[in-house]
Amino acid sequence: MFWKIVGGLILAWAAFMVIGSLVGFLVKAVFWIAVIAGAGFLGAAAYGALKGDDKKKIGS
Template sequence: MFWKIVGGLLVAWVAFMVLGAVIGFVFKAVLWIAVIGGIAFLGAAGYKALSGKKDYKRINRY
């Protein structure tokens, strides 16, 4: 009986370790994708703001 309890705890511990590693990896991957996307967005917005071309067709003048 003792070894069944120890074995069950060992299996649960390994399961939680694997689950934590997978969730941690996914969280880090999503975080880095968000950081890269934010940098790309800011770069594109800055390029558009600093470029000399104006898009007057998009301005609603009444």
């Protein structure tokens, strides 16, 4: 009975380690995708602001 409990605890620990590493990888991947997307958005916004037509006016 003792070895069944120990085996179950080891199996649960291994499962949590695998699941934790996968979740950690996904969180890091999503973070870096968000950083790259944010930099691209800021770059596009800055380009659009600098490249914008000066002759455009609101209401005209």
